[in-house]
Amino acid sequence: MPLALVNGSTLYYEAQGSGSPLMLVHGFACGLRMWDPQVAAFSARYRVVTYDLRGHGWSDAPEAASAYSQVHSVEDLRGLLLHLGIARAAIGGLSMGGNVALHLAIAHPEIVSALVIADTGAGSDDPAGWTGAVLAFAKTLEHGGVEAFADQAMANPLFARYAAQGPEAARFIRSCLMTHRARGLAHTAREVLTKRPSIYSLEPALRALRVPTLLIVGERDEPCVPVHRFMAETIPSAQHVVIPGIGHLTNLEATDAFNAALRTFLP
Numbered sequence: 001m002p003l004a005l006v007n008g009s010t011l012y013y014e015a016q017g018s019g020s021p022l023m024l025v026h027g028f029a030c031g032l033r034m035w036d037p038q039v040a041a042f043s044a045r046y047r048v049v050t051y052d053l054r055g056h057g058w059s060d061a062p063e064a065a066s067a068y069s070q071v072h073s074v075e076d077l078r079g080l081l082l083h084l085g086i087a088r089a090a091i092g093g094l095s096m097g098g099n100v101a102l103h104l105a106i107a108h109p110e111i112v113s114a115l116v117i118a119d120t121g122a123g124s125d126d127p128a129g130w131t132g133a134v135l136a137f138a139k140t141l142e143h144g145g146v147e148a149f150a151d152q153a154m155a156n157p158l159f160a161r162y163a164a165q166g167p168e169a170a171r172f173i174r175s176c177l178m179t180h181r182a183r184g185l186a187h188t189a190r191e192v193l194t195k196r197p198s199i200y201s202l203e204p205a206l207r208a209l210r211v212p213t214l215l216i217v218g219e220r221d222e223p224c225v226p227v228h229r230f231m232a233e234t235i236p237s238a239q240h241v242v243i244p245g246i247g248h249l250t251n252l253e254a255t256d257a258f259n260a261a262l263r264t265f266l267p
Contacts, residue, residue: 006079012058013051017043021089024050025097029185030176031057037255055184068191073100090266092116094251106205118216119248121199121227134193141186150177161247199227206234213238214265218246
C-alpha cells in the first residue's frame with residue numbers, strides 16, 4: 001500500500017502512468033476514487049497522482065481537531081509532492097480539493113505548472129447558511145456515524161444531482177462517502193470547511209496569480225457559479241468553462257465534457 005509520511009500524518013496515494021505529473025485533489029467526503037474516470041483517461045499521457053486527504057479514506061484521521069485546517073491541507077499536498085520527488089506539477093482539484101489546489105498555487109506558485117479549479121467556492125456567498133449545513137454534517141457524523149452521514153449527504157444537492165443519474169451513479173457516490181472514518185470527516189467539516197477564507201477575500205492574491213488556470217463549473221452548481229465568474233474576472237488570463245445542465249460533481253456528472261476541457265488546457 002503506497003503511504004507517505006507527510007507533515008506529521010500518513011497519506012495514502014496512488015500514481016499511475018508516466019509523463020508530466022498531474023495531481024488531482026478530491027472533494028469533501030469523496031476520496032480519491034472520485035477521480036477514477038480522469039485517471040483512466042489521462043494516465044496514458046501523464047503521471048496521474050491521486051490521494052486521500054487527511055481525515056479521508058486510507059489516510060490518517062488524527063483524533064485531535066487541532067490537526068486539521070486549511071493550512072494542514074495545503075502543506076500535506078506540498079509535502080506529498082516533495083515525497084514523490086515532483087518539483088513541479090499540474091494541480092487540479094474539485095470543491096474542497098479546488099480550494100486546496102488554489103491555496104497551494106497562491107502560496108507556492110513555483111511548484112504549480114498549471115492549475116485546474118472545478119466547482120470551488122461554496123459558502124463564499126452565503127457563509128452563515130454554508131456553516132450551518134456543514135456543522136449539521138459534523139453533528140450527524142459525531143452522533144450517527146458515517147452511514148447516517150451518507151444518507152444525509154445523498155439528499156444534499158452537492159451529491160444528489162449526480163446520484164439521480166441512476167443506480168450505478170448512486171452506488172458509486174455512496175461507496176465514496178462510506179470509505180472514511182467519522183471523526184476525520186467531522187474534524188474536516190468543522191476545522192477546514194467552516195474556517196477557510198472566502199474566495200472573494202483572496203482578490204489581491206488572485207490578481208497577482210500568474211499560474212495558467214482553468215476554471216470548470218457546472219451550470220446548475222448554484223453556490224459555485226458566481227464565485228467562478230469572480231475568479232474568471234480576477235485571475236489573469238484564466239480560462240472559464242461552464243458545463244450546461246450539470247451540477248457540482250462535474251468530473252462525474254459530465255465526464256466527457258470535463259475531460260475534453262482538461263485535455264485542451266493541459267500542456
